[in-house]
Amino acid sequence: MSNELLDGTFASHIERQHRSPPTVIVIGGGISGISAARILHNASIKVVILLTLTSISISKLHGVCNENPLAPLIRCLGLTLYRTSGDDSVLYDHDLESYALFGMDGCQVPQQMVIKVGEAFKRILKETEKVRDENSDDISVLQAISIVLDRHPELRKHAYSRFVGICGLHQEHVLSGGHGLMVQGYYPVIKALAKDIDIRLNHRVMKVSYGCGKVMVTVEDGRHFIADAAITTVPLGVLKANLIEFEPKFPEWKVSAISDLGVGNENKIALHFNNVFWPNVELLGIVAPSSYACGYFLNLHKATGHPVLVYMAAGRFAYDLENLSDESAVDFVMVQLRKMFPHAPEPVQYLVSCWGTDPNSLGCYSYDVVGKPEDLYDRLRAPLGNLFFGGEAVSLENQGSVHGAYAAGVMAAKNCRRLLMERLGSLEMVQLISMRDEDLEATVPLQISRM
Secondary structure (H helix, E strand, O other), rough: HHHHHOOOHHHHHHHHOOOOOEEEEEOOOHHHHHHHHHHHHHOEEEEEEOOOOOOOOOEEEEEEOOOOOHHHHHHHHOOOEEEEEEEOOOOOOHHHEEEEEOOOOOOOHHHHHHHHHHHHHHHHHHHHHHHHOOOOOOOOOOHHHHHHHEEEEEEEOOOOOOHHOOOOOOOOOOOOOOOEEEOOHHHHHHHHHHOOEEEEEEOOOEEHHHHOEEEEEEEEOOEEEEEEEEEEOHHHHHHHHOOOOOOOOOOOOHHHHHHHOEEEEEEEEEEEEEOOOOOOEEEEEEEOOOOOHEEEEEEEEHHHHOOOEEEEEHHHHHHHHOOOOOHHHHHHHHHHHHHHHHOOOOOOOEEEOOOOOOOOOOEEEOOOOOOOOOOOOHHHHOOEEEEEOOHHHHHOOOOOHHHHHHHHHHHHHHHHHHHHHOOOOOHHHHHHHHHHHOOOOOOOOOOOEOO
Protein backbone atom coordinates (compact mmCIF):
# COMPACT_ATOMS: atom_id res chain seq x y z
CA MET A 1 0.00 0.00 0.00
CA SER A 2 2.81 2.45 0.88
CA ASN A 3 4.35 1.99 -2.58
CA GLU A 4 1.04 2.95 -4.16
CA LEU A 5 0.94 6.04 -1.98
CA LEU A 6 4.41 7.07 -3.10
CA ASP A 7 3.33 6.73 -6.69
CA GLY A 8 0.40 9.04 -6.02
CA THR A 9 -2.17 6.32 -6.81
CA PHE A 10 -4.59 7.22 -4.04
CA ALA A 11 -4.12 10.93 -4.63
CA SER A 12 -5.00 10.34 -8.27
CA HIS A 13 -8.00 8.31 -7.17
CA ILE A 14 -9.28 11.23 -5.13
CA GLU A 15 -8.89 13.55 -8.11
CA ARG A 16 -10.92 11.15 -10.23
CA GLN A 17 -13.63 11.06 -7.58
CA HIS A 18 -13.79 14.84 -7.29
CA ARG A 19 -13.52 16.60 -10.62
CA SER A 20 -12.87 19.86 -8.79
CA PRO A 21 -10.26 19.22 -6.08
CA PRO A 22 -10.28 21.37 -2.94
CA THR A 23 -8.37 24.65 -3.18
CA VAL A 24 -6.23 26.45 -0.60
CA ILE A 25 -4.42 29.79 -0.62
CA VAL A 26 -1.22 30.01 1.43
CA ILE A 27 -0.32 33.57 2.43
CA GLY A 28 3.43 33.96 2.97
CA GLY A 29 6.25 32.06 1.33
CA GLY A 30 8.73 31.40 4.13
CA ILE A 31 9.55 27.83 5.05
CA SER A 32 6.30 27.63 7.04
CA GLY A 33 4.18 28.57 4.03
CA ILE A 34 6.11 26.36 1.64
CA SER A 35 5.98 23.34 3.96
CA ALA A 36 2.22 23.83 4.30
CA ALA A 37 1.85 24.00 0.52
CA ARG A 38 3.94 20.83 0.12
CA ILE A 39 1.62 18.85 2.40
CA LEU A 40 -1.46 20.09 0.57
CA HIS A 41 0.04 19.51 -2.88
CA ASN A 42 0.93 15.93 -1.91
CA ALA A 43 -2.76 15.39 -1.09
CA SER A 44 -3.77 16.61 -4.58
CA ILE A 45 -5.27 19.75 -3.11
CA LYS A 46 -4.89 22.68 -5.47
CA VAL A 47 -2.73 25.22 -3.69
CA VAL A 48 -1.28 28.63 -4.54
CA ILE A 49 1.25 30.64 -2.50
CA LEU A 50 0.99 34.43 -2.49
CA LEU A 51 4.11 36.20 -1.26
CA THR A 52 6.15 39.39 -1.39
CA LEU A 53 9.00 38.69 1.04
CA THR A 54 12.64 38.33 0.08
CA SER A 55 15.24 37.97 2.82
CA ILE A 56 18.76 37.03 3.80
CA SER A 57 19.40 34.24 6.25
CA ILE A 58 22.44 32.82 8.00
CA SER A 59 21.01 29.31 7.72
CA LYS A 60 21.28 28.32 11.36
CA LEU A 61 19.91 24.98 12.53
CA HIS A 62 19.01 24.77 16.21
CA GLY A 63 19.08 21.10 17.22
CA VAL A 64 21.47 18.99 15.12
CA CYS A 65 19.68 15.72 15.75
CA ASN A 66 17.24 13.26 14.23
CA GLU A 67 14.43 14.70 16.38
CA ASN A 68 14.60 17.96 14.42
CA PRO A 69 11.54 18.06 12.12
CA LEU A 70 13.81 19.10 9.23
CA ALA A 71 16.24 16.19 9.72
CA PRO A 72 14.51 13.72 7.34
CA LEU A 73 14.54 16.24 4.51
CA ILE A 74 18.13 17.30 5.21
CA ARG A 75 19.22 13.64 5.14
CA CYS A 76 17.40 12.82 1.92
CA LEU A 77 18.89 15.85 0.18
CA GLY A 78 22.37 14.88 1.38
CA LEU A 79 23.03 18.33 2.84
CA THR A 80 26.05 18.99 5.04
CA LEU A 81 25.76 20.53 8.50
CA TYR A 82 28.51 22.37 10.33
CA ARG A 83 28.18 22.06 14.09
CA THR A 84 28.84 25.34 15.93
CA SER A 85 28.13 24.26 19.50
CA GLY A 86 27.24 21.42 21.80
CA ASP A 87 24.28 21.12 24.14
CA ASP A 88 25.85 23.13 26.97
CA SER A 89 27.18 26.17 25.11
CA VAL A 90 27.20 29.44 27.05
CA LEU A 91 26.54 31.40 23.85
CA TYR A 92 23.48 29.26 23.04
CA ASP A 93 24.49 28.42 19.47
CA HIS A 94 28.29 28.84 19.55
CA ASP A 95 31.14 27.62 21.75
CA LEU A 96 33.49 30.01 23.54
CA GLU A 97 36.41 27.79 22.52
CA SER A 98 36.13 29.21 19.00
CA TYR A 99 35.63 32.85 19.97
CA ALA A 100 38.23 35.61 19.52
CA LEU A 101 37.38 38.52 21.82
CA PHE A 102 39.12 41.89 21.62
CA GLY A 103 39.22 44.61 24.24
CA MET A 104 38.23 48.22 23.62
CA ASP A 105 41.96 48.95 23.22
CA GLY A 106 42.12 46.60 20.24
CA CYS A 107 44.14 43.92 22.03
CA GLN A 108 42.89 40.36 22.07
CA VAL A 109 41.54 39.17 25.40
CA PRO A 110 43.41 36.07 26.61
CA GLN A 111 41.44 32.94 25.85
CA GLN A 112 41.75 31.86 29.48
CA MET A 113 39.83 34.99 30.49
CA VAL A 114 37.12 34.30 27.91
CA ILE A 115 36.69 30.76 29.24
CA LYS A 116 36.66 32.05 32.82
CA VAL A 117 33.89 34.51 32.00
CA GLY A 118 31.97 31.72 30.29
CA GLU A 119 32.21 29.57 33.42
CA ALA A 120 30.99 32.49 35.54
CA PHE A 121 28.04 33.02 33.24
CA LYS A 122 27.16 29.33 33.40
CA ARG A 123 26.96 29.73 37.15
CA ILE A 124 24.72 32.78 36.76
CA LEU A 125 22.37 30.83 34.49
CA LYS A 126 22.26 28.02 37.02
CA GLU A 127 21.41 30.47 39.79
CA THR A 128 18.65 32.07 37.70
CA GLU A 129 16.93 28.67 37.64
CA LYS A 130 16.77 28.82 41.45
CA VAL A 131 15.35 32.34 41.29
CA ARG A 132 12.70 31.20 38.82
CA ASP A 133 11.72 28.27 41.08
CA GLU A 134 11.44 30.62 44.06
CA ASN A 135 9.02 32.99 42.31
CA SER A 136 5.47 31.97 41.57
CA ASP A 137 5.03 35.10 39.46
CA ASP A 138 6.64 35.41 36.05
CA ILE A 139 9.79 37.56 36.04
CA SER A 140 12.16 38.69 33.31
CA VAL A 141 15.62 37.28 32.65
CA LEU A 142 17.08 40.71 33.48
CA GLN A 143 15.34 40.69 36.86
CA ALA A 144 16.57 37.18 37.59
CA ILE A 145 20.18 38.02 36.69
CA SER A 146 20.03 41.19 38.82
CA ILE A 147 18.87 39.13 41.79
CA VAL A 148 21.67 36.63 41.25
CA LEU A 149 24.33 39.35 41.04
CA ASP A 150 23.00 40.96 44.24
CA ARG A 151 23.26 37.61 46.01
CA HIS A 152 26.70 36.81 44.56
CA PRO A 153 28.64 40.06 44.12
CA GLU A 154 31.81 38.09 43.43
CA LEU A 155 30.39 37.32 39.99
CA ARG A 156 30.79 40.99 39.09
CA LYS A 157 34.57 40.68 39.35
CA HIS A 158 37.05 40.40 36.51
CA ALA A 159 35.28 43.20 34.60
CA TYR A 160 32.42 40.78 34.15
CA SER A 161 29.90 43.50 33.42
CA ARG A 162 31.74 44.24 30.19
CA PHE A 163 31.37 40.69 28.99
CA VAL A 164 27.78 39.90 29.87
CA GLY A 165 26.48 41.44 26.66
CA ILE A 166 28.00 38.65 24.56
CA CYS A 167 25.72 36.10 26.18
CA GLY A 168 22.01 35.48 26.04
CA LEU A 169 19.50 33.40 27.97
CA HIS A 170 16.87 31.51 25.99
CA GLN A 171 13.87 29.95 27.72
CA GLU A 172 12.58 27.99 24.74
CA HIS A 173 12.59 24.22 24.48
CA VAL A 174 15.93 23.34 22.88
CA LEU A 175 16.47 20.17 20.90
CA SER A 176 19.49 18.01 21.64
CA GLY A 177 22.57 17.83 19.45
CA GLY A 178 23.73 21.41 19.80
CA HIS A 179 23.50 23.94 16.99
CA GLY A 180 24.88 24.27 13.50
CA LEU A 181 24.90 25.92 10.11
CA MET A 182 23.50 24.59 6.85
CA VAL A 183 26.66 24.71 4.74
CA GLN A 184 24.72 25.03 1.46
CA GLY A 185 22.11 27.24 3.11
CA TYR A 186 18.39 26.51 3.16
CA TYR A 187 17.95 27.05 -0.57
CA PRO A 188 18.12 23.29 -1.41
CA VAL A 189 15.43 22.65 1.22
CA ILE A 190 13.19 25.43 -0.09
CA LYS A 191 13.75 24.29 -3.68
CA ALA A 192 12.75 20.70 -2.86
CA LEU A 193 9.66 21.73 -0.91
CA ALA A 194 8.56 24.19 -3.61
CA LYS A 195 8.83 21.76 -6.52
CA ASP A 196 5.74 22.01 -8.76
CA ILE A 197 4.03 24.44 -6.35
CA ASP A 198 2.16 27.41 -7.86
CA ILE A 199 4.00 30.40 -6.33
CA ARG A 200 2.94 33.96 -7.15
CA LEU A 201 5.70 36.49 -6.46
CA ASN A 202 5.06 40.18 -5.78
CA HIS A 203 1.51 39.50 -4.59
CA ARG A 204 1.04 41.64 -1.49
CA VAL A 205 -2.10 40.52 0.32
CA MET A 206 -4.29 43.37 1.53
CA LYS A 207 -7.53 41.67 2.62
CA VAL A 208 -8.73 38.19 3.56
CA SER A 209 -12.46 37.43 3.70
CA TYR A 210 -13.12 34.03 5.27
CA GLY A 211 -16.05 31.90 6.39
CA CYS A 212 -19.21 30.69 4.62
CA GLY A 213 -17.31 27.83 2.99
CA LYS A 214 -14.97 30.02 0.91
CA VAL A 215 -12.04 32.39 1.33
CA MET A 216 -11.41 35.43 -0.85
CA VAL A 217 -7.95 37.01 -0.80
CA THR A 218 -7.44 40.46 -2.30
CA VAL A 219 -3.96 41.54 -3.40
CA GLU A 220 -2.52 45.03 -3.80
CA ASP A 221 -3.49 45.47 -7.45
CA GLY A 222 -7.14 44.66 -6.70
CA ARG A 223 -7.21 41.09 -8.01
CA HIS A 224 -9.10 38.46 -6.03
CA PHE A 225 -8.19 34.82 -5.35
CA ILE A 226 -10.95 32.49 -4.15
CA ALA A 227 -10.42 29.11 -2.47
CA ASP A 228 -12.02 26.68 -0.03
CA ALA A 229 -9.58 27.61 2.75
CA ALA A 230 -6.52 29.70 3.48
CA ILE A 231 -3.41 29.38 5.66
CA THR A 232 -1.68 32.56 6.77
CA THR A 233 2.00 32.24 7.67
CA VAL A 234 2.86 35.94 7.65
CA PRO A 235 5.18 37.12 10.46
CA LEU A 236 3.69 38.11 13.80
CA GLY A 237 4.85 41.69 13.27
CA VAL A 238 2.65 41.97 10.18
CA LEU A 239 -0.37 40.71 12.12
CA LYS A 240 0.36 43.14 14.95
CA ALA A 241 0.51 46.07 12.52
CA ASN A 242 -2.85 45.13 10.94
CA LEU A 243 -1.33 45.38 7.46
CA ILE A 244 -3.82 42.75 6.29
CA GLU A 245 -7.53 43.35 6.80
CA PHE A 246 -9.44 40.27 7.91
CA GLU A 247 -13.19 40.01 7.45
CA PRO A 248 -14.90 39.18 9.72
CA LYS A 249 -12.62 40.83 12.26
CA PHE A 250 -10.76 38.50 14.58
CA PRO A 251 -12.47 37.72 17.90
CA GLU A 252 -10.99 39.30 21.01
CA TRP A 253 -9.25 36.09 22.12
CA LYS A 254 -7.33 35.97 18.84
CA VAL A 255 -6.51 39.70 18.90
CA SER A 256 -5.15 39.47 22.45
CA ALA A 257 -2.98 36.47 21.52
CA ILE A 258 -1.42 38.49 18.69
CA SER A 259 -0.87 41.57 20.84
CA ASP A 260 0.46 39.74 23.91
CA LEU A 261 3.34 37.95 22.17
CA GLY A 262 6.54 39.94 21.73
CA VAL A 263 8.50 40.49 18.52
CA GLY A 264 12.30 40.77 18.64
CA ASN A 265 14.79 42.02 16.09
CA GLU A 266 18.21 40.87 14.96
CA ASN A 267 19.87 42.26 11.86
CA LYS A 268 22.71 40.95 9.77
CA ILE A 269 25.29 42.83 7.71
CA ALA A 270 27.14 40.42 5.46
CA LEU A 271 30.57 41.51 4.21
CA HIS A 272 32.25 39.69 1.33
CA PHE A 273 36.02 40.21 1.00
CA ASN A 274 38.57 39.14 -1.58
CA ASN A 275 40.71 37.39 1.01
CA VAL A 276 40.61 36.16 4.59
CA PHE A 277 42.54 38.38 7.03
CA TRP A 278 41.01 37.20 10.33
CA PRO A 279 41.80 34.19 12.57
CA ASN A 280 40.26 30.79 11.97
CA VAL A 281 37.57 31.03 14.66
CA GLU A 282 33.79 30.99 14.43
CA LEU A 283 33.12 34.29 16.23
CA LEU A 284 34.89 37.63 16.53
CA GLY A 285 33.81 40.29 18.99
CA ILE A 286 34.77 43.46 20.83
CA VAL A 287 34.13 44.12 24.51
CA ALA A 288 31.51 46.86 24.80
CA PRO A 289 30.88 49.28 27.69
CA SER A 290 27.24 48.16 27.81
CA SER A 291 25.04 45.41 26.41
CA TYR A 292 23.44 47.86 23.97
CA ALA A 293 26.22 47.77 21.35
CA CYS A 294 27.25 44.14 21.77
CA GLY A 295 27.36 42.98 18.17
CA TYR A 296 29.68 40.27 16.93
CA PHE A 297 31.05 38.89 13.68
CA LEU A 298 30.18 35.38 12.47
CA ASN A 299 32.96 33.86 10.37
CA LEU A 300 31.29 32.01 7.49
CA HIS A 301 34.66 31.12 5.97
CA LYS A 302 35.19 28.49 8.65
CA ALA A 303 32.02 26.65 7.68
CA THR A 304 31.64 27.40 3.96
CA GLY A 305 35.09 28.36 2.64
CA HIS A 306 33.84 31.75 1.45
CA PRO A 307 35.63 34.91 2.74
CA VAL A 308 32.52 36.33 4.41
CA LEU A 309 31.97 37.92 7.81
CA VAL A 310 28.46 38.61 9.08
CA TYR A 311 27.91 41.26 11.71
CA MET A 312 25.02 40.40 14.05
CA ALA A 313 23.14 43.09 15.98
CA ALA A 314 20.10 42.49 18.18
CA GLY A 315 17.48 44.35 20.21
CA ARG A 316 17.31 48.15 20.27
CA PHE A 317 20.76 48.26 18.65
CA ALA A 318 19.37 46.40 15.61
CA TYR A 319 16.51 48.90 15.24
CA ASP A 320 18.89 51.86 15.51
CA LEU A 321 21.10 50.46 12.75
CA GLU A 322 18.05 50.44 10.48
CA ASN A 323 17.91 54.23 10.77
CA LEU A 324 21.14 54.35 8.77
CA SER A 325 21.49 53.89 5.03
CA ASP A 326 23.03 50.60 3.94
CA GLU A 327 26.28 52.41 3.15
CA SER A 328 26.39 54.09 6.58
CA ALA A 329 25.59 50.81 8.33
CA VAL A 330 28.48 49.11 6.53
CA ASP A 331 30.77 52.04 7.41
CA PHE A 332 29.83 51.63 11.08
CA VAL A 333 30.51 47.89 10.99
CA MET A 334 33.86 48.43 9.29
CA VAL A 335 34.85 50.80 12.12
CA GLN A 336 34.16 47.94 14.56
CA LEU A 337 36.10 45.48 12.43
CA ARG A 338 39.11 47.80 12.18
CA LYS A 339 39.26 48.05 15.96
CA MET A 340 40.39 44.43 15.76
CA PHE A 341 42.14 44.53 12.38
CA PRO A 342 43.29 48.10 11.61
CA HIS A 343 44.26 47.30 8.03
CA ALA A 344 41.04 45.50 7.08
CA PRO A 345 40.20 46.27 3.42
CA GLU A 346 36.84 47.44 2.15
CA PRO A 347 34.40 44.63 1.31
CA VAL A 348 33.84 43.90 -2.37
CA GLN A 349 30.15 43.20 -1.69
CA TYR A 350 27.76 43.65 1.19
CA LEU A 351 24.17 42.87 2.11
CA VAL A 352 22.18 44.56 4.89
CA SER A 353 18.95 43.28 6.46
CA CYS A 354 16.26 45.54 7.95
CA TRP A 355 13.91 43.08 9.60
CA GLY A 356 12.43 45.57 12.03
CA THR A 357 11.21 48.11 9.47
CA ASP A 358 10.69 45.86 6.46
CA PRO A 359 6.88 45.87 5.95
CA ASN A 360 7.08 42.19 5.00
CA SER A 361 8.40 41.19 8.42
CA LEU A 362 8.32 44.01 11.03
CA GLY A 363 10.54 41.97 13.30
CA CYS A 364 12.64 38.87 13.31
CA TYR A 365 11.23 36.37 15.82
CA SER A 366 8.55 36.02 18.48
CA TYR A 367 9.17 35.69 22.21
CA ASP A 368 7.31 35.37 25.51
CA VAL A 369 6.43 38.63 27.24
CA VAL A 370 6.70 38.64 31.04
CA GLY A 371 3.40 38.09 32.83
CA LYS A 372 1.31 36.99 29.85
CA PRO A 373 -0.99 33.91 29.87
CA GLU A 374 0.39 30.48 28.99
CA ASP A 375 -2.29 29.72 26.40
CA LEU A 376 -1.16 32.42 23.95
CA TYR A 377 0.27 29.94 21.46
CA ASP A 378 -2.85 27.77 21.53
CA ARG A 379 -5.01 30.81 20.79
CA LEU A 380 -2.72 32.12 18.08
CA ARG A 381 -2.58 28.71 16.39
CA ALA A 382 -6.33 28.00 16.63
CA PRO A 383 -8.13 28.21 13.24
CA LEU A 384 -11.09 30.48 12.56
CA GLY A 385 -13.38 28.35 10.44
CA ASN A 386 -11.56 27.83 7.16
CA LEU A 387 -8.68 30.20 8.03
CA PHE A 388 -5.62 28.51 9.52
CA PHE A 389 -2.45 29.91 11.09
CA GLY A 390 1.21 28.90 10.67
CA GLY A 391 4.59 30.56 11.10
CA GLU A 392 7.23 30.34 13.81
CA ALA A 393 5.12 32.41 16.24
CA VAL A 394 2.51 29.65 16.65
CA SER A 395 5.14 27.07 17.66
CA LEU A 396 4.83 26.64 21.42
CA GLU A 397 8.20 25.00 22.01
CA ASN A 398 10.30 26.14 19.04
CA GLN A 399 9.33 29.72 18.29
CA GLY A 400 12.04 31.80 16.64
CA SER A 401 13.52 28.85 14.77
CA VAL A 402 13.38 27.53 11.22
CA HIS A 403 12.33 24.06 12.33
CA GLY A 404 9.60 25.62 14.47
CA ALA A 405 8.26 27.50 11.45
CA TYR A 406 8.49 24.35 9.31
CA ALA A 407 6.62 22.21 11.85
CA ALA A 408 3.96 24.88 12.34
CA GLY A 409 3.33 24.98 8.59
CA VAL A 410 3.01 21.20 8.44
CA MET A 411 0.55 21.19 11.35
CA ALA A 412 -1.59 23.95 9.84
CA ALA A 413 -1.69 22.15 6.50
CA LYS A 414 -2.71 18.83 8.04
CA ASN A 415 -5.49 20.49 10.01
CA CYS A 416 -6.65 22.32 6.90
CA ARG A 417 -6.51 19.14 4.83
CA ARG A 418 -8.57 17.25 7.38
CA LEU A 419 -11.26 19.93 7.36
CA LEU A 420 -11.50 19.91 3.58
CA MET A 421 -11.59 16.14 3.26
CA GLU A 422 -14.16 15.79 6.02
CA ARG A 423 -16.35 18.16 4.05
CA LEU A 424 -15.95 15.85 1.07
CA GLY A 425 -16.56 12.73 3.13
CA SER A 426 -13.08 11.40 2.39
CA LEU A 427 -11.57 11.04 5.87
CA GLU A 428 -10.32 7.53 5.14
CA MET A 429 -8.42 8.81 2.13
CA VAL A 430 -6.88 11.55 4.29
CA GLN A 431 -5.54 8.93 6.68
CA LEU A 432 -4.02 7.01 3.78
CA ILE A 433 -2.45 10.08 2.21
CA SER A 434 -1.01 11.18 5.56
CA MET A 435 1.32 8.17 5.37
CA ARG A 436 2.93 9.79 2.35
CA ASP A 437 4.09 12.77 4.46
CA GLU A 438 6.00 10.47 6.81
CA ASP A 439 7.86 8.44 4.20
CA LEU A 440 11.27 10.05 4.80
CA GLU A 441 12.91 7.36 6.93
CA ALA A 442 16.11 7.81 8.94
CA THR A 443 18.12 5.52 6.68
CA VAL A 444 20.82 8.10 5.92
CA PRO A 445 22.71 9.74 8.82
CA LEU A 446 23.02 13.49 9.12
CA GLN A 447 26.30 14.71 7.58
CA ILE A 448 27.97 16.84 10.28
CA SER A 449 31.38 18.49 10.15
CA ARG A 450 33.40 20.60 12.61
CA MET A 451 36.65 22.14 11.43
